[in-house]
Each structure stands twice: as structure tokens, then as C-alpha cells.
Amino acid sequence: MQRVRAKRGPMTPPFVLEYRHVFVLPTSFGWGFGLMLVFMTLGGLNFNNNMTLMLAFLVTTIAQLTTLIAYRNLAGLSIDSIVAEPVFCGDNARFKVFISNADEHHRFAVQTGFSMAQDCTDFKLNACIAMHLSHPTVRRGWLEMPSFRLETRFPLGLFKAWSWVFPQTRCLVYPAPASNAPPLPRTGQGRSGQATRGEGEQVYGLRKYQSGDSMHRVAWRTSARHGELYSLEMETPREEACELDWNSLQGRDIEARLSIMTAWVIAAEHKQLIYSLRLPDEYVPAGSGADQRSKCLELLALFDTETGVFKSASINTQT
Amino acid sequence: MKSFGITTPATPIVNRDGILWVIAALCISMLPQLINMPAVLVPITLMPIAWRLLAEFRGWKPMSMFFRVLATALAVGVLVTTYGGLMGRRAAVSMLALMLSLKLLETFRIRDARIVASLSLFLCSTQFLFSQGIPMIVYIIVCLLSALMALMLLQRREAFARLREAPQTGRDLFAELGFGIRLIALALPIGLAIFLLFPRWGSPLWGVPENALDARSGLSDSMSPGSIQSLFMDDSPAFRVNFEGELPRNGEMYWRGPVFWDFNGQRWQPGYLIRNLPAAGKPELNQAPFRYEVQMEPTEQRWLFALDYPAMVPRGAYLTMDYQLLARRPVTQLRSYTMASDPAYLDTLQLKQTLRRAALELPAGSNPRTAQMMLGWRAEAKNDTEIVRRALDYFNQQEFHYTLNPPLLSQHTADEFLFDTRRGFCEHYASAFTIMMRMAGIPARVVTGYQGGWYSELGNYVLVRQSDAHAWSEVWLDVTGWTRIDPTAAVAPGRIEQGALDSLAQRRHMLDYEWLRNARNTFDLLQRGWNNWAIDFGSETQSRLFTVFGWGIFNSAKLVIAMVAIVFITATAIYLLLPQVMRIRSARRQAPLLQLWNKFVRKLDKAGFVSRPSMGPMELAALAGSQLKYAREGIERIAGLYALCRYSPNKQGQSELEALINNFRPRPASQR
Numbered sequence: 001m002q003r004v005r006a007k008r009g010p011m012t013p014p015f016v017l018e019y020r021h022v023f024v025l026p027t028s029f030g031w032g033f034g035l036m037l038v039f040m041t042l043g044g045l046n047f048n049n050n051m052t053l054m055l056a057f058l059v060t061t062i063a064q065l066t067t068l069i070a071y072r073n074l075a076g077l078s079i080d081s082i083v084a085e086p087v088f089c090g091d092n093a094r095f096k097v098f099i100s101n102a103d104e105h106h107r108f109a110v111q112t113g114f115s116m117a118q119d120c121t122d123f124k125l126n127a128c129i130a131m132h133l134s135h136p137t138v139r140r141g142w143l144e145m146p147s148f149r150l151e152t153r154f155p156l157g158l159f160k161a162w163s164w165v166f167p168q169t170r171c172l173v174y175p176a177p178a179s180n181a182p183p184l185p186r187t188g189q190g191r192s193g194q195a196t197r198g199e200g201e202q203v204y205g206l207r208k209y210q211s212g213d214s215m216h217r218v219a220w221r222t223s224a225r226h227g228e229l230y231s232l233e234m235e236t237p238r239e240e241a242c243e244l245d246w247n248s249l250q251g252r253d254i255e256a257r258l259s260i261m262t263a264w265v266i267a268a269e270h271k272q273l274i275y276s277l278r279l280p281d282e283y284v285p286a287g288s289g290a291d292q293r294s295k296c297l298e299l300l301a302l303f304d305t306e307t308g309v310f311k312s313a314s315i316n317t318q319t
Numbered sequence: 320m321k322s323f324g325i326t327t328p329a330t331p332i333v334n335r336d337g338i339l340w341v342i343a344a345l346c347i348s349m350l351p352q353l354i355n356m357p358a359v360l361v362p363i364t365l366m367p368i369a370w371r372l373l374a375e376f377r378g379w380k381p382m383s384m385f386f387r388v389l390a391t392a393l394a395v396g397v398l399v400t401t402y403g404g405l406m407g408r409r410a411a412v413s414m415l416a417l418m419l420s421l422k423l424l425e426t427f428r429i430r431d432a433r434i435v436a437s438l439s440l441f442l443c444s445t446q447f448l449f450s451q452g453i454p455m456i457v458y459i460i461v462c463l464l465s466a467l468m469a470l471m472l473l474q475r476r477e478a479f480a481r482l483r484e485a486p487q488t489g490r491d492l493f494a495e496l497g498f499g500i501r502l503i504a505l506a507l508p509i510g511l512a513i514f515l516l517f518p519r520w521g522s523p524l525w526g527v528p529e530n531a532l533d534a535r536s537g538l539s540d541s542m543s544p545g546s547i548q549s550l551f552m553d554d555s556p557a558f559r560v561n562f563e564g565e566l567p568r569n570g571e572m573y574w575r576g577p578v579f580w581d582f583n584g585q586r587w588q589p590g591y592l593i594r595n596l597p598a599a600g601k602p603e604l605n606q607a608p609f610r611y612e613v614q615m616e617p618t619e620q621r622w623l624f625a626l627d628y629p630a631m632v633p634r635g636a637y638l639t640m641d642y643q644l645l646a647r648r649p650v651t652q653l654r655s656y657t658m659a660s661d662p663a664y665l666d667t668l669q670l671k672q673t674l675r676r677a678a679l680e681l682p683a684g685s686n687p688r689t690a691q692m693m694l695g696w697r698a699e700a701k702n703d704t705e706i707v708r709r710a711l712d713y714f715n716q717q718e719f720h721y722t723l724n725p726p727l728l729s730q731h732t733a734d735e736f737l738f739d740t741r742r743g744f745c746e747h748y749a750s751a752f753t754i755m756m757r758m759a760g761i762p763a764r765v766v767t768g769y770q771g772g773w774y775s776e777l778g779n780y781v782l783v784r785q786s787d788a789h790a791w792s793e794v795w796l797d798v799t800g801w802t803r804i805d806p807t808a809a810v811a812p813g814r815i816e817q818g819a820l821d822s823l824a825q826r827r828h829m830l831d832y833e834w835l836r837n838a839r840n841t842f843d844l845l846q847r848g849w850n851n852w853a854i855d856f857g858s859e860t861q862s863r864l865f866t867v868f869g870w871g872i873f874n875s876a877k878l879v880i881a882m883v884a885i886v887f888i889t890a891t892a893i894y895l896l897l898p899q900v901m902r903i904r905s906a907r908r909q910a911p912l913l914q915l916w917n918k919f920v921r922k923l924d925k926a927g928f929v930s931r932p933s934m935g936p937m938e939l940a941a942l943a944g945s946q947l948k949y950a951r952e953g954i955e956r957i958a959g960l961y962a963l964c965r966y967s968p969n970k971q972g973q974s975e976l977e978a979l980i981n982n983f984r985p986r987p988a989s990q991r
Contacts, residue, residue: 157433
């Protein structure tokens with residue numbers, strides 16, 4: 001395996017399965033079938049029975065032809081790209097392998113899998129098909145996609161042709177969300193929270209008057225006291241905001257803290273709260289939405305236990 | 320990680336298409352066996368199949384182990400008692416068929432279904448032990464096709480078993496059938512080449528069972544009234560003869576078979592002592608006027624047929640004292656031998672006393688009326704020849720009939736035949752005549768064999784059918800030794816000159832028309848060709864073939880060398896040449912458009928641009944254009960046109976693109 005991998009070098013898509021990538025061997029059924037053919041031939045030879053011999057040779061030739069057909073069914077497939085969406089630890093990582101058939105013939109029953117067959121498909125002419133592979137996750141961080149096989153036993157199941165693919169794809173694995181996380185810390189309010197300043201119903205504070213401020217907003221009493229014009233700054237009392245703070249979880253081990261914070265991020269996002277994330281060396285300013293969520297979760301996923309800092313975090317899910 | 324093999328956890332449950340094709344394959348390959356097995360066994364063999372079909376359509380669960388074992392034990396018990404053991408090919412093959420059928424009871428998974436489909440091919444191969452006729456070609460193809468269909472569908476089912484949805488782009492039935500037929504057609508020439516070149520064994524490694532045929536066909540080793548008559552209904556070929564040069568007249572073609580000496584009042588039997596005595600002499604080979612090659616259908620008997628008197632003895636055979644050609648082993652498969660005959664040879668001019676006694680012996684007290692008449696003739700006759708002539712005249716002038724439906728004879732067969740019924744077939748005449756001669760004191764014996772034959776002008780050979788079976792008589796006279804006398808000829812001369820079928824006024828059965836017989840005779844030409852080229856092909860024919868190629872005759876040492884050489888050459892061819900072929904193919908596999916584009920990219924790379932395989936045409940054009948500014952216009956035009964050709968059905972742009980790419984020379988203005 002390792003030799004094959006080393007010989008082939010890094011895989012750069014599109015990766016086309018060529019002659020040297022495809023191996024063909026009999027299946028266990030194929031071996032049994034071969035044994036039957038041997039007996040048939042021996043019988044034919046012994047009894048000098050030419051029709052038995054003819055049948056035996058015909059079937060042998062057909063069996064041999066299926067090696068070529070199996071090879072042809074696999075060779076020439078092109079692996080265009082492999083994509084994996086991040087998952088939470090404990091869930092299966094799902095890899096989408098985009099495979100296309102540029103050849104002038106159909107392909108049938110092409111299977112794929114790591115050690116077990118997981119997906120199977122036919123290819124029409126010029127078809128591009130996403131095949132799905134899933135792999136269990138046990139640790140947060142980057143999951144390097146293991147090498148997987150493309151295999152076919154078309155047409156009779158006597159021979160299997162297969163090809164190893166050594167992808168350079170990795171899947172980001174977020175920490176598993178803690179199941180009994182403490183409630184969301186609703187500490188963040190106002191500025192640290194996400195209430196939008198400007199027009200609003202609630203007074204946020206005072207600031208020096210700037211030309212253009214509405215006359216209604218001028219805090220006349222304060223202005224009179226200080227001899228300067230001050231205007232009220234307003235905010236919209238929209239929702240609560242929260243700050244997810246690493247330090248608020250002291251006394252637990254690191255993975256547990258990461259799990260809890262993951263659960264918080266999910267909960268905050270679910271409640272459409274505005275949240276910020278504070279980790280020992282990192283701070284994600286308040287925000288919400290898919291970007292905020294993935295930014296936070298990625299930081300949590302890649303938190304380096306040894307140094308307490310984060311690995312370089314650039315999500316590259318495409319090889 | 321395992322080094323190979325995507326494992327499938329447990330073989331999946333078989334699908335309906337798959338199991339139906341498996342059953343079809345099994346039934347088709349079983350068909351000739353079903354026709355030839357005892358009628359009791361047919362329903363027993365078919366029952367498990369019926370159960371499995373019902374289980375499929377009614378959704379029955381697999382039978383419990385107990386019932387399966389019980390059913391198997393019962394069925395095998397019936398089979399063994401029916402055949403009286405498992406000896407013999409028919410019994411063994413019936414057993415195989417039954418076991419395969421019983422296997423269906425537990426065939427619910429793909430693994431078992433595959434085993435049944437494969438073994439049905441094996442069952443098919445065993446059927447050629449019984450028949451290798453031309454219709455079996457159709458059988459072989461249909462068997463193969465149905466087994467291939469079953470295996471294909473099972474494979475497909477196995478591959479897609481883990482998916483919830485049925486695959487969308489699977490092929491329909493006709494496409495699958497077409498694929499199977501293509502597969503067979505592709506394999507046929509290669510299989511044929513292997514067939515011709517694969518070294519054969521001169522002699523079998525293990526014993527060939529002697530009871531290969533279902534019913535013994537042809538002449539039997541005894542003769543009683545009616546035994547040849549039954550052959551008369553049988554139109555199957557007995558043997559075919561290729562004459563080299565002169566052809567004997569039809570009336571002279573007496574093909575000698577079993578000779579009978581002992582008569583017990585009902586039945587003629589060979590003299591067992593005599594059978595083991597070798598012939599005293601045989602005709603000179605260079606004086607034999609008829610030279611021919613006989614190709615005999617299997618009979619499971621040891622007789623080889625030849626015209627009187629054989630001047631040579633084929634390998635593995637010997638000549639008995641009464642000039643029967645006997646093979647040392649029963650003829651269980653098509654057998655060819657060259658022969659020469661000299662009809663003028665004088666057989667046994669000096670008859671020994673023991674033999675004379677054997678040729679005169681009759682059961683005491685049988686046929687008193689005949690004995691009475693013969694005593695009278697003996698007294699009146701001057702010599703033996705006169706008695707013979709008188710007997711023939713007697714048959715000729717009295718009201719004797721040559722008929723297919725003679726009345727039954729009881730105790731004194733000769734008496735009843737000669738004086739009461741007077742209707743008979745050749746064996747009645749031969750038997751009665753021989754008895755008459757013996758009673759008159761002339762040594763006589765009965766000879767059975769075939770008489771005449773149908774000459775095929777097209778194929779230049781003589782076809783002798785079972786219906787040409789005949790019985791005649793031989794008497795020993797001082798001057799000529801054993802002399803052939805055919806009493807049937809005295810009654811129905813047409814039988815000898817034209818053949819038995821034409822000499823009868825009545826039809827043998829409903830379909831017995833002359834034109835049909837002629838059509839059958841013509842069809843025999845095909846069968847003969849098949850026999851010569853396919854069935855009779857063996858180590859000798861193969862050696863001859865190799866000689867044509869200039870490889871000389873193969874002995875066993877050369878054979879081993881040839882085998883090793885064939886394996887070695889084939890392996891080398893596959894492992895050295897195939898990669899080359901495949902590489903060429905994979906290079907050619909790229910569509911011409913893509914080849915053009917790659918040529919363009921290579922040109923860009925040469926000009927200093929570094930392309931990556933992941934770049935699409937537009938991305939590449941933009942980057943290359945910004946790097947190689949001097950060629951920007953050209954690059955963009957080419958990329959645009961390429962994208963148009965590639966992604967729209969427009970095929971016209973390709974030639975223009977080709978011209979553009981061929982003329983594309985990215986070089987800075989300063990170097991131009």
C-alpha cells in the first residue's frame with residue numbers, strides 16, 4: 001500500500017485511472033468458478049468429449065474476457081474533485097467524490113468504499129456523478145481522508161478490477177457538542193452585545209453633538225450643565241447578546257471546555273443570538289450567521305491542546 | 320487495511336430477476352436429462368424448483384433445515400432405488416440434477432444462486448456424454464446465455480444491494496441479452512483456437528464407464544424373432560463409410576456383425592468359445608478390392624463393422640475365427656477406422672470336427688415338422704449345394720411374405736414359421752433357413768449386421784442406418800468354405816437391391832414418407848461433417864493438424880513442452896503486450912478536442928506559463944493572457960472557441976480551432 005502510494009506521488013485532480021492504476025484479480029467466486037472449469041476440462045479431456053471441451057474453453061474465454069471488460073469498466077474514470085463539509089466529532093465525515101466518465105462507453109456498477117463497499121453507480125456517457133463515502137470521526141481537528149478504492153466486478157462477478165485512490169482531502173471535524181452544557185452565558189449586552197446603535201428607542205449614552213444630529217436628540221439638560229451640546233445616543237433593544245468566554249469555564253479539562261463552547265455556539269446560532277467568542281489567544285468579535293458560526297467552530301476544532309494556541313486555520317476542503 | 324477486496328458484509332438476498340434467471344438456466348440445462356431420466360424421477364426433480372418459484376411469488380420464507388434434509392434424503396432414496404445404485408453416467412448425472420434442484424430450496428442469497436447458476440453449466444457439460452449431435456449446439460448456446468444472464472443480474476444485484484434506490488441507468492433485458500450474445504460471439508473464435516491447439520490425451524487417465532448410452536442402440540449380442548425388427552424403426556445412423564475408389568454394388572454390401580452359433584429353440588447366441596478363437600488367416604491386403612474408412616456411432620458393444628472379408632484389423636481390435644471384428648473395449652464414442660475387404664476370400668476350407676459339431680447342434684425334439692421335411696430332402700439330394708438351392712426355391716415359390724408385422728411364434732419357431740404363418744422379417748428367414756440346413760446336416764450359422772446403405776452423392780459416402788440391420792445365414796460347403804446365403808433375398812429381392820425401406824409396401828409410422836427420408840439423408844451430410852470436424856477431433860487429428868503447420872507429430876514429451884510453451888507465450892503476451900496496447904488506447908481515449916487543447920496548453924507551458932491541471936479554459940486563458948501579454952489576443956480567441964466547442968453542441972468550430980492552435984506560436988515581439 002505504502003509503496004503504491006509513494007510511487008504514485010501526490011494526487012492532483014483531475015486524476016484519471018490509467019492502465020497502471022487498475023488491478024484485476026479473481027473474486028472468491030471467480031476462484032470457485034475456475035475450479036469448476038478445471039474439472040470440466042479434465043472430464044472433457046479424459047472422455048475425449050469435444051463438446052464438453054468446447055463448452056469449457058468457451059466459458060474460460062468468456063471469463064478471461066470479463067477481466068478486460070472489468071478493466072475497461074474502471075480505467076479512464078476521472079476523479080474530478082473530492083469535497084467534504086465539516087462535521088461534528090462522532091458523526092460520520094461525508095466525502096463527496098465527483099467522478100466523471102469522458103469515454104465513449106457506459107460503465108456499470110462501479111463501487112467505492114474504504115474497506116467496505118459504500119456506494120455504487122452506473123455511468124452514462126459523459127456523466128459526472130458524486131459518489132458518497134462516509135468515515136467515522138473520533139477526534140476533532142483535521143481528518144485526512146484515508147485512501148479509498150474504486151472497484152467493479154462487472155459483468156459476471158468473477159473478477160474484480162480495483163484502483164486505489166490516495167486523496168489529499170481533509171475534512172474538518174468540530175468538537176462534539178456537549179450534551180449537558182451549562183446555559184448560555186447571557187453576559188453580553190449593548191456594546192459588547194450586538195444591539196445596533198443609531199436610531200432606536202433606548203438610550204445608550206451621550207456623545208458630543210455632531211452637526212446633523214437631530215434636535216430632538218440633544219440632551220438639553222446635560223448640555224446646559226456642561227456648556228457644550230451633547231446628544232443622546234440611541235440603540236435598538238433588539239435581542240440579548242452573549243459572550244462565550246473560555247475563562248468562564250475554568251476548572252474543567254480542555255476538551256470538555258471545547259465541547260461546551262461548541263454546544264454554546266450551536267445554541268446561540270439556533271436562537272439567532274449575537275455572540276462573540278473568547279479563547280486564550282483568539283477573539284472572534286460579536287456576530288451571527290453561518291460565517292460567524294463556522295469561524296468559531298473552526299477555531300474550536302483546531303485548538304491546540306499542547307500549546308493552547310490555534311493551528312493555522314485556513315479551510316481548504318478541496319484537494 | 321486489507322490489501323484488496325471491498326468486503327460486502329453478508330452476501331445480499333437475491334432479487335427476483337436474478338433467481339428467475341437462475342431457475343431458467345437450471346431448467347434449460349436440465350432439459351435433456353429430464354427427457355432421459357426415468358419418469359418417476361421427473362416430478363421429484365421438478366418439485367423443489369416449483370417450491371422455489373412459489374416461494375418467490377408468494378413470499379414464503381426459506382424452508383427449515385429439518386425439512387430440507389428430509390426432502391433431500393427422500394429424493395435421493397427414490398433416485399438410488401430407481402437406478403439401483405449410483406453406478407453409471409445417467410444415474411450420476413440425474414443425481415447432479417436432483418441435487419442442484421434441491422439446492423434451490425436454500426437458495427435465497429446471491430452466493431447460493433451463483434453456485435446454482437455455475438453448476439448448471441457443469442450439468443450442461445455432462446449432457447455431451449450422451450449426445451453430441453448438431454442440435455446440442457443450440458443447447459450449448461442457450462444454456463450458456465441463460466447462465467450468463469443469471470450471473471450478470473446477480474452481480475448487479477450484489478453491487479447495488481447496499482443502496483436503497485434502484486439504479487437508474489441499468490440496462491433493460493434486451494440490452495443484457497445482447498451483451499451476453501456479444502460476449503459469446505467474442506469468445507467463440509478464441510475458444511475455437513484453444514479447442515484446436517489445446518493438447519489432447521491419447522488415452523484416458525481414468526476409466527471410461529461402459530454404460531454411457533441410455534438405451535443400447537444397434538445390434539444386440541443375441542437374436543430372437545423381433546430383435547432386428549425393432550431396429551427397423553430406428554432411423555439413426557449406425558455408421559458411415561467413405562470408399563476409396565470402387566464402390567461395391569448395393570446387393571454386395573453385407574456389413575458383418577455378430578455371428579451366432581448356439582440355438583436354444585428361441586434365441587440365437589454367439590458361441591462363447593468361438594468368439595475367443597482368433598481367425599486362422601485373413602485375405603491379402605494388396606488383393607482387397609475395397610478400401611474404405613468407417614466412422615462408427617457409439618454402440619457400447621464391441622463389434623466393428625466391415626464388409627466380408629476384412630483384410631486388415633484396426634488398432635485395438637482383433638479378428639475372431641468367424642471373422643467378426645471385435646474391439647477390445649466397447650465403442651463408447653465415435654470411432655473411425657480404415658478397412659479393406661476382399662469378398663472373394665474363401666473362409667475355412669477345412670472345418671474342424673469341434674466346429675462342425677457346433678455348427679450342427681440343435682435342441683433335441685424341437686421343430687419336428689421341419690426335421691421331417693429336411694430328412695426327406697437329404698435323401699433326395701445328391702449334394703449340399705442342391706439342398707441349399709432347394710431351400711431357397713422353397714422360400715421363393717411358396718407363399719412367403721416379407722413383412723413388418725409377423726405373427727408371434729411360440730414353441731417350435733421354425734415349424735410354425737415354415738408351415739403356418741409364412742410371414743416374417745429377415746431374422747425369421749435367417750433363423751428358419753439355418754435350422755433347416757443344420758437338420759439337413761449342413762453346418763450353418765446365423766450372421767447379423769447391416770445390409771446396403773444410402774449413398775450420398777454430395778458427400779461421396781455411404782450412410783448405414785440402424786434400419787438397415789439385417790440377418791442372413793452362412794453354410795459350410797466343401798468347395799467354398801463358409802458361404803453366405805441370404806434367404807430374405809429369395810423372398811424379397813428388392814430388400815437386398817434397394818434397401819429394406821423401399822421393399823416394404825406399408826409405411827413404418829405416420830411420418831415415414833420417402834421425401835422425409837431423403838431430407839433426413841441429406842441432413843446427415845451435415846451431421847457427418849460435424850462428426851468429422853468437431854466430435855472426432857482428437858489427439859490424432861490434432862497431430863495431423865500440427866503436421867500441416869510443420870510442427871511434426873506430437874509425442875507425450877513434445878506435448879508437455881507444447882503445453883508449457885503455450886502457457887508461457889500466452890502469459891508473456893498478456894503481461895508484456897497488453898500494457899502497451901492499453902497505453903496506446905488510453906492515450907487515444909482522450910477526445911480529439913481534449914487532445915487539441917492539451918497541445919495548446921503544452922505550447923503555453925513551453926512559452927513559460929505554468930499551467931495546472933485544475934484550470935478551466937477561461938481561468939487559464941485569463942492567467943496566461945496576463946502573463947504572456949504579447950499573445951493575449953490569440954490565447955483568448957482559442958480559449959473562447961474551445962469553450963464553445965466543448966460546452967455547446969457546436970461541432971463546426973473544431974477545424975477552425977485546430978488551425979488556430981496549430982498556428983499558435985507564443986513568442987515575444989522582440990524574438991519574432
